[in-house]
Every structure is written in C-alpha cells, then in structure tokens.
C-alpha cells in the first residue's frame with residue numbers, strides 16, 4: 001500500500017507512524033524545510049499534548065458523537081501509550097499532559113525518529129499543489145508537488161493508493177498552514193464550513209485599554225444573550241491595549257468571532273471579582289470605610305484589585321482616586337456594579353496570524369468514521385483541516401493525534 005501524507009504536522013506525522021506501523025509504504029510531503037514547525041510553538045514551547053479530562057464536550061463541532069466515537073478508538077490512554085511507545089516520558093500538570101522535559105522539541109523528535117525508523121520517506125520543501133484522480137491507474141491518486149530543494153522550483157508528480165490530507169487550517173500561517181489545503185480539498189469536491197480564527201485575543205471598543213494594558217486578574221465572562229452556556233468562561237484575564245486576552249478569552253473567542261460576523265459586535269460582561277458575590281463585596285467595602293476613617297478611594301481599594309484596574313473602575317464611576325471615600329450606599333453600589341458587571345463591546349477577534357486554531361473546516365459529514373472521504377474513496381482527512389476545534393488545554397493536539405492515527409491505520413488496510 002503506497003500512501004501519501006500531505007502536511008508533516010502533528011496529524012500528518014502521527015498518521016505516517018500509524019500507517020507505516022501497518023507495513024504501508026509512506027511518503028510525507030511537507031512544504032517547510034522541516035516537519036512539525038507548529039509543534040515547536042505549542043503550549044509556550046512546552047507542548048500541552050492532551051488532557052486527562054477528554055470528551056467531545058471540550059470541542060466545537062456539528063457532530064459531537066463523531067468525536068466521541070473517534071476517542072473510543074484512539075483517546076487519552078491510546079495517546080499516552082503511543083508516546084510512551086516512542087520512548088517519550090509524559091507528565092501530568094493540572095490535567096494537561098506534557099512531555100516530562102517540558103520541551104515541545106522532545107515531542108517532535110520522538111515523532112520524527114519513529115517515522116524515520118519505520119522507513120517513512122519525509123520529503124521536506126515539497127509543496128503539494130494538487131491531487132487528481134490517476135487516469136492511468138484507476139482507484140489511485142496523483143499528487144502534484146513543487147519541490148524547492150534545488151535552486152529552481154520543479155513540478156513533479158507521483159501516484160499513490162491512498163492520500164491523507166493533514167495540511168492544517170489557517171491559524172498561525174507562518175508555520176505553514178495558510179488554508180491552501182482546504183482549497184485543495186474543495187477542488188476535490190469536499191464541503192467546508194466558514195473559517196474563523198479561534199483561540200485568540202478579542203478587540204474591544206473604548207480608548208481606555210492602554211491605561212489598563214498589562215493587568216492580569218482572575219475573572220469570569222459571559223456573552224450577553226448567550227443561552228447555551230457555551231459563551232461563559234473563567235480564568236486569568238489579560239488586559240491588553242486592544243482589549244482582552246488570556247486562556248478564558250481564547251476559549252470563547254470563536255463564538256465572539258461568529259457573533260461579530262453576524263451582528264457587527266458582541267457584548268460581554270466581565271466579573272472582575274469572581275471570588276466574592278456582590279453582597280459580600282459591598283459589605284467588605286462598607287466595613288473598610290467605617291474602620292478606615294477619612295481615607296481616599298485609592299486607599300480603600302488598596303489590595304482589592306490591581307491599582308490600574310481600581311483607578312479605571314473609579315473613572316467609570318466618575319470618582320477620583322484622591323477623593324475621600326464616603327460610605328453612602330449608592331456610590332459603593334456603583335463601584336461594586338462596575339467590578340462585578342463590567343460591560344465591554346467586542347468589535348472583532350485577532351486574525352489567523354495570532355490565532356492558535358481554526359474554527360470551521362471540512363465538514364465531518366464528508367467523511368466516514370475512518371476519516372475517509374465519502375465522495376473520494378482513498379482520500380482521508382485528519383487534524384485541524386476538519387470542522388472541529390477544541391478549547392485550550394491540549395484538546396487540539398489530541399484531535400490531531402486521534403484523527404491522524406485512525407486515518408493512518410485505516411488507509412494502510414488493504
């Protein structure tokens with residue numbers, strides 16, 4: 001069985017190992033001069049490759065049962081066993097699975113060494129520009145690619161029994177995934193949903209962001225009007241000069257992108273003091289004013305919030321940090337209301353160049369449970385190119401391993 005894998009990222013390398021492990025003759029085509037460029041930047045260079053709490057509930061897709069069926073075949077246990085089998089020691093940190101060395105390069109090395117040991121032909125610097133039915137050999141596909149290894153670009157082609165397309169989505173195009181693979185699949189007749197950048201920062205209205213840029217605090221978020229519960233998240237918020245960022249923002253950014261696309265904006269409520277309810281916070285502030293006589297608001301709020309953030313809240317309430325704090329209920333309620341229900345208007349999300357993943361892709365209804373195209377038997381898809389995107393926490397790499405491994409093994413079957 002001669003198999004071509006288009007794209008040497010996480011899904012592609014995992015598929016290559018799975019297929020070669022079943023005695024297939026595997027060639028990986030990678031446009032970059034090295035495979036796995038994106039793996040190296042994952043998890044801030046530490047590579048959060050899976051999560052102990054794994055289910056379709058952590059993914060956006062139109063068919064969660066498809067995802068659960070895939071995890072039954074190749075889920076967390078199989079992924080850990082796979083990497084242990086490659087000699088990679090893993091460690092768990094707050095549910096996330098990482099290489100023990102906390103070096104993403106260790107994951108890439110393990111995959112590359114195994115692929116080479118199994119005799120996988122890794123063709124780097126080869127950009128696949130088309131895949132066609134091989135008219136001379138029915139049932140096979142012709143992979144047409146440009147090779148830039150020599151000084152001049154040469155166009156070559158080769159014929160394969162099976163082709164696995166693992167070109168990624170459009171996120172982080174500097175790593176090689178710029179959406180060209182999706183166009184290639186569309187030329188083969190596959191249907192694709194609209195693409196949005198996901199797991200990225202959110203741009204917001206207002207000229208005050210510079211004054212609070214750099215502040216980090218624990219917060220909870222709610223998209224106004226969301227009834228599904230999907231538009232809620234919590235964790236460490238990062239304030240930037242353009243709006244909001246950080247893992248909890250990343251997790252709902254794809255929903256914000258969709259809403260902004262449809263309505264032009266999206267309203268978000270932020271609770272900047274999520275560990276105390278409104279009444280308790282009000283009581284705390286009142287008692288501080290009673291005990292600390294004749295103190296300014298700056299002094300009263302000292303230690304409650306980051307100083308930049310307290311000044312910002314006071315400004316929103318038309319108060320000055322140097323004003324003497326008065327214990328009248330209305331003023332205190334105004335402050336507490338801003339802290340607990342800060343409303344911001346999102347006007348967009350950061351683009352694909354800063355996103356960690358792609359929302360949307362080739363529809364799951366275009367493939368069967370082996371990740372094989374229904375329209376084009378012999379063509380398989382795996383990884384981010386598919387219409388599945390996970391939240392932060394190792395879920396996107398897990399999808400790449402699961403889909404890549406299943407597709408690789410299935411493609412190698414005679």
Ligand SMILES: Cc1cc2nc3c(=O)[nH]c(=O)nc-3n(C[C@H](O)[C@H](O)[C@H](O)COP(=O)(O)OP(=O)(O)OC[C@H]3O[C@@H](n4cnc5c(N)ncnc54)[C@H](O)[C@@H]3O)c2cc1C
Nearest residue numbers: 007009010011031042043128168176177383384394396397
């Ligand atoms: C900064 C950052 C941090 C991240 N951190 C994490 C994390 O910690 N945990 C997690 O789970 N996920 C993380 N992700 C997401 C995760 O890395 C991706 O979802 C996953 O790598 C997708 O794998 P893939 O193989 O489908 O695509 P990719 O990894 O994008 O691989 C696609 C490959 O195909 C090649 N290619 C594209 N077109 C062609 C062509 N025509 N011919 C030949 N080759 C081609 C590309 O060069 C690329 O090497 C992160 C992403 C980013 C950008």
